[in-house]
Amino acid sequence: MERILSLQDIRFSYTPDDPDSRFAVDGVSFDMQAGEWIAVVGHNGSGKSTLARLIIGLLFPQEGTVGLFGDPLTEDNLWEKRSQMGMVFQNPDNQFVGATVQDDVAFALENNGIPFGEMTLRVQNALEQVKMDTFLDHEPHHLSGGQKQRVAIAGALALRPRLLILDEATSMLDPQGREEVIRVILELREKTGLSVISITHDLEEALLADRVVIMNGGRKFAEGTPQDVFLKGEALTALGLDLPFAMRLSALLKEQGIPTEPGTMTERKLVEQLWTLHSNR
Amino acid sequence: MMEKMVFGRYIPGDSFVHRLDPRSKLIFVFIFIAAVFLANSTLSYALLLAFTLLSILASKVRIGFLIGGLKPVMFLIAFTFLLHIFFTKEGDLLFELGFLKIYEEGLRQGIYISVRFLVLVLMTSLLTLTTSPISITDGLEVLLNPLKKVKFPVHELALMMSISLRFIPTLMDETDKILKAQLARGSDISSGTMKERVQAVVPLLVPLFVSAFKRAEDLAIAMEVRGYRGGEGRTRYRQLKWDWRDTTALLILLAVIIALWFLRG
Numbered sequence: 001m002e003r004i005l006s007l008q009d010i011r012f013s014y015t016p017d018d019p020d021s022r023f024a025v026d027g028v029s030f031d032m033q034a035g036e037w038i039a040v041v042g043h044n045g046s047g048k049s050t051l052a053r054l055i056i057g058l059l060f061p062q063e064g065t066v067g068l069f070g071d072p073l074t075e076d077n078l079w080e081k082r083s084q085m086g087m088v089f090q091n092p093d094n095q096f097v098g099a100t101v102q103d104d105v106a107f108a109l110e111n112n113g114i115p116f117g118e119m120t121l122r123v124q125n126a127l128e129q130v131k132m133d134t135f136l137d138h139e140p141h142h143l144s145g146g147q148k149q150r151v152a153i154a155g156a157l158a159l160r161p162r163l164l165i166l167d168e169a170t171s172m173l174d175p176q177g178r179e180e181v182i183r184v185i186l187e188l189r190e191k192t193g194l195s196v197i198s199i200t201h202d203l204e205e206a207l208l209a210d211r212v213v214i215m216n217g218g219r220k221f222a223e224g225t226p227q228d229v230f231l232k233g234e235a236l237t238a239l240g241l242d243l244p245f246a247m248r249l250s251a252l253l254k255e256q257g258i259p260t261e262p263g264t265m266t267e268r269k270l271v272e273q274l275w276t277l278h279s280n281r
Numbered sequence: 282m283m284e285k286m287v288f289g290r291y292i293p294g295d296s297f298v299h300r301l302d303p304r305s306k307l308i309f310v311f312i313f314i315a316a317v318f319l320a321n322s323t324l325s326y327a328l329l330l331a332f333t334l335l336s337i338l339a340s341k342v343r344i345g346f347l348i349g350g351l352k353p354v355m356f357l358i359a360f361t362f363l364l365h366i367f368f369t370k371e372g373d374l375l376f377e378l379g380f381l382k383i384y385e386e387g388l389r390q391g392i393y394i395s396v397r398f399l400v401l402v403l404m405t406s407l408l409t410l411t412t413s414p415i416s417i418t419d420g421l422e423v424l425l426n427p428l429k430k431v432k433f434p435v436h437e438l439a440l441m442m443s444i445s446l447r448f449i450p451t452l453m454d455e456t457d458k459i460l461k462a463q464l465a466r467g468s469d470i471s472s473g474t475m476k477e478r479v480q481a482v483v484p485l486l487v488p489l490f491v492s493a494f495k496r497a498e499d500l501a502i503a504m505e506v507r508g509y510r511g512g513e514g515r516t517r518y519r520q521l522k523w524d525w526r527d528t529t530a531l532l533i534l535l536a537v538i539i540a541l542w543f544l545r546g
Contacts, residue, residue, distance in 0.1 A: 056506055079508060087506045094499035097507075099415040099447050106518035111508035113516050123518070141450035155507065 003070075004163055004195055005032035005055065010064035012054055024050045025061070026218035034162070037189060037196045039206035039226075042215030043240040048199045051215070052167045055197070056087050069162065083112050086156020090168040092148035096140040101132060104140070105155045112159065126158040127151075129191075130184050146177025150184055157188070164188075166198040170205065182208065203230070203244050207265055214239070230265060246270045290350075291413045297526060298340035298411045303420030305527035309534055310408045316538045317397055322546030323389075326396045332537050333400045340411050347406065354402050358395050365391035418442045419519050436512030444500070452493065459488050 010028045015021040025047045032038055042048040053059045054066055057078045066073040068081045086108075089095045098104030105123045114122065127133040130150040140148060149169055156164055166185070170178040182205060188194050198205065206212050212229045214222040216239050222229050230236065230247060237243060243251075246267045250260040258277070264270050293299075298306075320326050337344055348355070365387055372386035409417070422439035429435050460470075463484055470481040 058502060058505065079510065082506065083508055087503075089499065089503055091496075091499055093451055094496045095503035096447070097444065097500065097504060099443055103415075103518060107504075107509075108507040110515050110518055111510065113514045115516060116518070116520060119516065119518055139450070140447065141454065159508075 002034040003031055004034045004068070005197075006067040007031075007051075007055075008065050008067065010051075010054060010061045010066065012050060012059060012061045014050075016062050023218050025054065027064075028215075028218075028220050029064070030213055030220065030223060032163075032195065032197070034195055035189075035193045036211060037198070037209045038211045038213060039209035040197060040199045040213045040215060041201060041203065041206045041241065042221075043201065045217075046215040046239075047218040048215045049167055050218075052087070052165050052197070052199050056085055056165060057082055083159060084161055085163045085165065086153075086159060086161040087165040087167060088149060088152045088156060088169040090171055092145045092152065092172065093140070095152050096148060099139065100136070101127070101138050101140075101143070101151050102136045104151055105158050108155055108159050122158045122160075123154075126154040129157055129188060130154045144177060145173045146180040149173065149177065149181050153181070153184060153188075161194075163195045163197065166196065166200070168199055168201070170200070170202065178202075178205075201241065203236075203242060207244055214241075226265065290410065292342065292410050293413070294341055294411065296339060296341040296411070298336065298407065300526055301411075301530055302521050302523050302527045303412050303416040304424055304521060305523065305530055306408055306412055307417070307420050307424060309530055310404055312531075312534060312538075313404055314401060316534075316541060317400055319538070319541045319545065320393075320397070322544055325541050325544040325546075326393055328537065328540060328544060329400050330396055333403050336407060337403065340407055342407065342410055347403065347410075351402060351406065358398050358402075361398060362391040362395045365394055414446045415443055415519075418446070419521060423521060436515075440512075448496070451496075452489070455492060456485070456489055459485055 006029075008029050010025050011023050012025040013021050013023045028047075028051065030038075040048045040051060050059065054061055055068075057066075057073055060073075060075075069084060071077065071081075073081055096104050097107045102123050105126055106119055109119045109122060124133060127136070130153050132147060132150050132154060135143070135147070135151075140151075143151070152169070153164070164185075170181050173181065185196060185198075186208065189196065196209075198209065200206055207226045207230075209226060212222075212224065212226050213220060214229060214236070221239065222232060230243065233243065233247070233251070244265055246264055246269065250264040250270055250273075253260050258274075260270065260273055264273060301309075317329060320329050334344075337347065366383055367381070367387070369387035369390050370382070370384055372384045372389075374382060375385055375388060376383040412420075418439050421442075422435055425433070425435045425438075468481055468484055470478055470485070472478075473481070
């Protein structure tokens with residue numbers, strides 16, 4: 001397994017000259033292997049978005065190093081490293097640069113000087129991967145939020161990135177749009193083994209990840225598989241995070257004297273436990 | 282009202298004119314505008330008018346639609362026509378009613394100027410009607426490319442134009458939303474004195490500006506992440522293709538100009 005990202009003791013403050021200011025990201029370290037999906041979860045102001053910006057080199061840490069694909073990220077190799085990463089932001093409207101879907105997907109390719117012949121192939125290919133290939137000439141204001149986010153993902157994919165960062169990419173979407181985007185990511189991972197970092201405050205989304213990093217007040221609060229991390233239950237709600245629906249329900253059921261296994265995270269598992277409940281007695 | 286406005290609108294279609302390269306259309310219109318001023322005789326003006334009508338036919342844009350949409354301009358044309366008729370006092374007296382005197386030269390000048398005006402408006406409208414704004418931007422970028430030698434920021438200008446065009450509908454939606462939000466709070470921009478109405482626009486503009494700046498910032502970050510570093514080393518996804526149609530169109534224009542030269546009085 002290749003290590004594609006390693007954060008070592010990152011500290012970053014937006015106002016480094018002010019001695020009283022607190023660090024937005026304070027001593028965070030973690031590694032990521034190729035093909036992994038890591039969800040970074042936290043309440044507003046927990047430093048999770050700042051972390052994403054440090055990884056893609058929009059910000060540089062005051063202390064610590066960001067290692068990408070084996071080398072530390074510096075001002076000199078910034079553009080080269082960035083061309084191997086894609087990032088999708090929160091607001092679907094504010095990241096749509098092109099006049100039409102295909103122009104927008106081509107934007108990053110144009111910036112990186114990809115020749116025209118190859119560009120058309122890659123645009124077509126990227127749009128097929130997110131199932132937007134029939135929308136080539138559509139203008140952004142005729143698309144739904146979920147469709148715009150899928151185009152944004154295609155725009156990142158066209159560069160064939162090794163790492164895709166989703167910075168709350170689903171938080172402004174309606175449930176349907178959210179599902180569209182998540183399904184696309186799941187399929188991409190299955191087919192191409194793309195590495196994904198998703199910054200989110202939706203714990204249902206975090207459940208899909210291989211590993212969860214929980215941020216609080218700029219520090220790493222917990223790290224592990226979703227199953228391990230969500231067992232902390234109460235401690236997470238204290239941070240202002242909403243536990244997955246199935247977990248909350250199973251806790252409430254237990255209060256009512258209905259035995260459920262601790263650590264039931266998905267609705268399917270809960271349903272399974274409930275319908276076998278009677279026969280187990 | 283906005284529905285009927287023709288000026289600056291694009292109507293997708295598939296015609297000879299639609300398929301022309303934006304560069305040839307831009308060159309065509311610019312040369313045509315200059316050529317209009319060559320005309321000075323009845324025959325030359327007739328030729329201009331006939332040529333314009335033929336171009337409209339070739340574009341398959343409905344003439345009724347075009348004329349209907351140009352009503353505000355028609356008013357201006359009628360106005361200049363009347364000005365010329367009443368204030369040119371040369372040639373034979375044609376008609377007299379009290380203090381109103383219409384001279385032959387006045388009538389002629391009135392018609393000439395109106396035709397000139399009409400032809401200019403029709404041709405430029407035809408350009409915007411048959412070319413999407415983004416193609417016009419592309420065409421301009423390529424045509425202005427030589428200006429890069431004198432450090433004129435051609436690429437930046439074209440990118441600015443295309444981003445503004447892309448954000449027009451987004452900002453329109455936003456204006457609509459803010460308008461409704463302010464209406465719900467009791468603001469009223471459709472009644473009251475002029476001063477009151479202007480004042481009522483302020484609470485509309487302030488949030489619009491704030492959000493536009495926010496959008497600009499987000500967009501700049503998104504562009505940077507996607508590797509935007511200015512025009513250098515960039516390739517183009519939109520390719521312009523010059524084919525036989527473009528050469529034909531410009532040759533026809535050349536023939537018209539030569540004919541105009543001979544028809545001059």
